Amino acid sequence: MKERVREILSWYGSDNPGSLTSLARMLNHGRLGGTGRMVILPVDQGFEHGPARSFAPNPAGYDPRYHFELGIGAGCNAYAAPLGFLEAGAAEFAGDIPLILKLNDSDSLSKGEPCSALTGSVDEALRLGCVAIGFTIYPASSLRNVMLQELRDLTQEAKRKGLAVVVWSYPRGAGISKEGETAIDVVAYAAQIAAQMGAHVIKVKLPTAHIEQDAAKKVYEKEKIPTATLAERARHVVQSAFGGRRIVIFSGGPAKGKAEILAEVQGLADGGAFGSIMGRNSFQRPRTEAIELLHEVMDIYANV
């Protein structure tokens, strides 16, 4: 198992030992530690969607400590959240789970072209003992340049200071349709952009079989790129991130039934996904149920 982690680290040959160590801490931690697969618990929905929409279904989640305990209890590889949530538990749970500080966040009170606000810094990530920074880009937004330039600066600083970089790459905005946000060509493109920006870990959405861009459609048809099943689509997205030499994980999206989730995860795992990042499907369930589900998800990844 250790060999797989070493192999993955070898893909990042331009990085300092510090960033490699931070990556290794995530890859070696928790129930999937050493397998090269990852399940990350992200809790930024309080910020992004509002507290009631996020935590009312399972009110224990209003308390930031709940999510630390959930991530630790379930044996996740890492826990990602905005500044406030991490500050509220980083001392109490010091060393118990690798932390990812999200450095930008949106809320759903504002309207207009999507572009998250900077809400943290690399130095805050160090202060809180995080192993990585997290950053969201919306590639199809007309504010793309603002976000990419912020990411560029943060990535350079994080790598110099020994942290890993996790990028949420979610095309959204004036450039594409709503349906296009999860189109297979767009999700694959999102993975490529994040990889080119220097991300160590890339988080994308579950891709559908829809193809958004005409120019892409011609190529998918001509080259007969298989996109019928989720496994095929996952495989294409992973391939699109440097031929499988970058860690790509998938988010599950809105809360849904357990069977549906496990079927999706099975598809992802079959397609070579490196793992899942599961927020609402974890913390909106009762704790025991959530841990059970996360363990089943991890078992699927462990047994590929």
Place this chain on the structure above:
Amino acid sequence: MKERVREILSWYGSDNPGSLTSLARMLNHGRLGGTGRMVILPVDQGFEHGPARSFAPNPAGYDPRYHFELGIGAGCNAYAAPLGFLEAGAAEFAGDIPLILKLNDSDSLSKGEPCSALTGSVDEALRLGCVAIGFTIYPASSLRNVMLQELRDLTQEAKRKGLAVVVWSYPRGAGISKEGETAIDVVAYAAQIAAQMGAHVIKVKLPTAHIEQDAAKKVYEKEKIPTATLAERARHVVQSAFGGRRIVIFSGGPAKGKAEILAEVQGLADGGAFGSIMGRNSFQRPRTEAIELLHEVMDIYANV
């Protein structure tokens, strides 16, 4: 042959020895080393056009190491790519081929006036062992000033730190028609702008015989500037970049047949072009075929 490199370097008398050394490393490397001609392999299409459109025709190209190996195997003078692609091979192939870090990139998910996002920095170029930075400007865009001012800052920093500056000068945007993007007057103008901005190496598009600007048309006609053949047009573009005292290379554009490519290159070489920069026509072909083609292209330049 060495004499020609020395002559070319003498045109850049205001530059530090560091930038001259970086230029010399490109001019002296590979199959055309010492001839004063250059063939550069650029691979930014994954970022600019998306992964499937770029790499599906030859899926080996999804893996960033492929392009290092292609550039090295073909004996190109340099390999240019965005941050992620260079990071994925710079350590493994350290010293094997001069590298150009592209500092800005666009994707085709966003719409609106063309203006690439900053995706790298001069310090990253140093960290990765590059000899040059690359930067794209779209002179006819309404965001021209943003790009030129970014270029100004990066050029000053790069020259202070001993790097060379390669500018992709592609007029595009509200100021001109689609056809005008490759019009002879526009391409010549693009070369002049890049030269005036301080570029060491200027990359322009293959010019057509079309003349975009009325004011220019009058002069071309009055002065009887020959633009009928590609050789004539290449000669005019090279002349437009400081009377031939700046290195001007031409991109080939979309993938096409070998015969067509070689005919174009012959025209460019006859017109005094300093070389070609060939992306899709290289990496979208099978490796052996691509190397064969690149060698034939280099032979044309070597035998002018």
Place this chain on the structure above:
Amino acid sequence: MKERVREILSWYGSDNPGSLTSLARMLNHGRLGGTGRMVILPVDQGFEHGPARSFAPNPAGYDPRYHFELGIGAGCNAYAAPLGFLEAGAAEFAGDIPLILKLNDSDSLSKGEPCSALTGSVDEALRLGCVAIGFTIYPASSLRNVMLQELRDLTQEAKRKGLAVVVWSYPRGAGISKEGETAIDVVAYAAQIAAQMGAHVIKVKLPTAHIEQDAAKKVYEKEKIPTATLAERARHVVQSAFGGRRIVIFSGGPAKGKAEILAEVQGLADGGAFGSIMGRNSFQRPRTEAIELLHEVMDIYANV
């Protein structure tokens, strides 16, 4: 066991979660992970005593990778070394053992009042993925102020950036006799000074029953401080570092026989020492023998 680590972390209530996390990484790692006890492998003798004196007895140790493997193989809590030794393995062994970068070092070619040279920095510690910086002070040296002021600056920076601080506190120099360097009053005093300087982990020498300072002697006699056995002396030293609320570990000094080492460690453990730091007694033995010895040492601490 985890409870003990949490208790220890509670003593450092003014520290950022980052430093606590770094401390936790050491306390939770290896064979003694979670016990609140630590055995650290330090290898700075190549720098401090010279290569042959350090590595000729077991020439495998000339190779820096050997010490990473020894520390990992024996299950030490951390491995401490100067810049060069860490650089030579930090990428290859990323994440496999917590690292401490020694920021100052002496060699035995120079003469004069003891004062180590700065040989690393906090930023280098981050770059290499270390959890802590290490720093040596010689409290009885006439250059004390130079060292304490350097430590002050480095401690502040390290704590701001989420690292732990390990201080080697070795009184030496014009202020005391040779015998006094390990006198019980002096060693206890050394522990107090390091604690007052803000150290998280304090490394002192094995104390003898000798009392160096007259003013101290009167008190030790009047207050009947027990110092006859090593356990008593260890207890006094630990007490001297904030009543046992700072981690104090002891070095074993020059290479010696196994029985002698284990007897010493038993005394330390009985006296409440938090652990040992064993360099020459580890890496100058053949690998298997060294690991056996380290395991026996750890077992003593584990079974107190």
Place this chain on the structure above:
Amino acid sequence: MKERVREILSWYGSDNPGSLTSLARMLNHGRLGGTGRMVILPVDQGFEHGPARSFAPNPAGYDPRYHFELGIGAGCNAYAAPLGFLEAGAAEFAGDIPLILKLNDSDSLSKGEPCSALTGSVDEALRLGCVAIGFTIYPASSLRNVMLQELRDLTQEAKRKGLAVVVWSYPRGAGISKEGETAIDVVAYAAQIAAQMGAHVIKVKLPTAHIEQDAAKKVYEKEKIPTATLAERARHVVQSAFGGRRIVIFSGGPAKGKAEILAEVQGLADGGAFGSIMGRNSFQRPRTEAIELLHEVMDIYANV
């Protein structure tokens, strides 16, 4: 041959691709390019010993261009000199030979404890197109700390900016005798110190069989470290620099006869030295003779 260069670069796993590229440029250049061996031309004697003592024997050497031409003509791996000498040819010979900017220098007009003055900077090295900085330390000097701390700062900056670091490690000063400066224990120790400071390339003096330090003597005798022949001594010095995983090259010292030089080089090569750095023995001979000698030296290294 290329394989050997790749193997050597693998020893420096904590370094940026930029520094690896700079190292590769030296290792791949000149007559020994690709062999993993190096012969470097250093010309700092004008500064260190004065102009007449350095250049009167072959007055062509007063002109700084002479040394560029000598290094290029002989096919040396690199040319090392202080600021003024490099400034006087860096533009004219841009790209023709890898350059090392010496960042500190002494002159023989001053007396007192040895400590070179800073005479250049990392940014000057970039401006002049150098691949490395050079720095001299005198470990036995009472000003050791000044020098090591300057080196620490310069090394960190150079590595961040993609340069290699070459350290001249010459114990000298109050701590040792004149004879001790080249004693085997001292030279081996000097190599170890430079390696621990993070040097990529280490330059030491030719070691004699003398042993300077009593504490070392006991170990050399007990462990029966062979030091009778130059090959044995070279082997021990190379081993002392991280078990052979750092590049160690030897200086020849004062001008001497050709036969003597070649015998010395044979001994060094037999002992596994990575090469020689030959100043006075090169540039004080007439040009043709010097090139002949350098070629014979290179042949010895090439044929080990």
Place this chain on the structure above:
Amino acid sequence: MKERVREILSWYGSDNPGSLTSLARMLNHGRLGGTGRMVILPVDQGFEHGPARSFAPNPAGYDPRYHFELGIGAGCNAYAAPLGFLEAGAAEFAGDIPLILKLNDSDSLSKGEPCSALTGSVDEALRLGCVAIGFTIYPASSLRNVMLQELRDLTQEAKRKGLAVVVWSYPRGAGISKEGETAIDVVAYAAQIAAQMGAHVIKVKLPTAHIEQDAAKKVYEKEKIPTATLAERARHVVQSAFGGRRIVIFSGGPAKGKAEILAEVQGLADGGAFGSIMGRNSFQRPRTEAIELLHEVMDIYANV
């Protein structure tokens, strides 16, 4: 004549056009403009020796405007002085004569090892419209490192900002005897050191036939370096500054008779000196006499 200036500028190939322009301004100005020879008027004696010792012999010189007018009237290439003297006339005589701002100065009230105080800055030189900075080093002083490091920093800044660098290189201090300060070996060495530090113009003392250093003596004798006449010694000093490829000018020292001065200048000119820098012998004479003398000196240089 212009050709000679161009030739001289070609020796400084690593310099920015700004520094070359500044050098050219001096070389092209005044009665010797275009000859490649220079006579500079320096007036720092008020600071260095005190006002009465400097100006009482010709009280007009108390007024700073006097020296501007003298330099302009005599057609000197440049006028060099400390901050206060330049501030007192830079506006009034703006553009009338190239100015050199001396950035360090000593006074004769203090005792101890020679080391001038910083009394100006590069930015002040720009503010006052100067073409160059001036800086004094005392190579044989035990404070050598302080001065060389200051010069290093100032030189880098001055060159980046387009100024020329003039170095007064006057060995003095604990390392040599009083007689040694003007010994031929020492003056030649002083010229070499200034050249290695990156000086554009080097000012040294009139050398005597004395040889100070034993190690040098052997070489001067063995190589039969001619030092009997001033012309021979000047030739050797010029050669010692990069084989004649750096501008070396000589100071005349204390006031003396006209015949003596002219004889000295004739010797210098015969030996290939680039010119003279004449302070006390100019401004301590009545104005007309001084101008006459300066003209005769210039005529000698013009007619070599």
